[in-house]
Amino acid sequence: MYTLYYSAGAASLALHAALFEIGAPYELVEVDLSKKRDASYLKLNPQGVVPTLVVDGEVLRESAALMLLLTERHPEAGLAPQPGSPLRGRFLQDVVWMANTFGSAYRLWFYPADLDATEENCQGRDALRRRIESSFAELDERLSANGPYLLGEQFSAADLMLTMYMRWSRKMPRPATEWPALNKLADLVCARPSWKHVNATEGLSGWR
């Protein structure tokens, strides 16, 4: 049994879709990020962020690690090449790379207060935007040559993560959907029942 602490559209989104794809029982607990986190949540997640995933009673965090864990626990769901498979290395590389590039750059983009700054006076904000855009450009080139998914013909949990990161760019100066191969990948992922389900459950709108 899984319990996912989530907030609509946040870093919990791709995990929510993965849980639906897997089909294992899970429950959702919404965390209201507009309010100060209460002490009981901070006990589970000292940084007060989402996601938190309770896995058979064990409390865990960090979206990329949780995604890798889910794919490992449910190989039958086909969300990742399994150990020993030729595509395994590329899958691990992509999940970790996306968390390190998109995850860390978006964190500062959306939370300039982490740097004691505001959107207006945040030094380096342009560099964050360039980092996000150049990462999208790099992936778009790769997908144009060998898509439509990150693993070529094979859909994986990494595509759920990428689609989540793409969604976060929707109000940025250059949204990820402006890159054609990325747009095609998002079309495919957003047409999946899992993505439709999380959109409806989390009440998401304004993107696709």
Ligand SMILES: N[C@@H](CCC(=O)N[C@@H](CS)C(=O)NCC(=O)O)C(=O)O
């Ligand atoms: N590295 C973490 C980042 C989690 C994170 O920053 N989540 C954001 C939402 S996308 C959050 O909970 N923000 C609330 C806050 O910082 O107060 C992960 O990927 O799980």
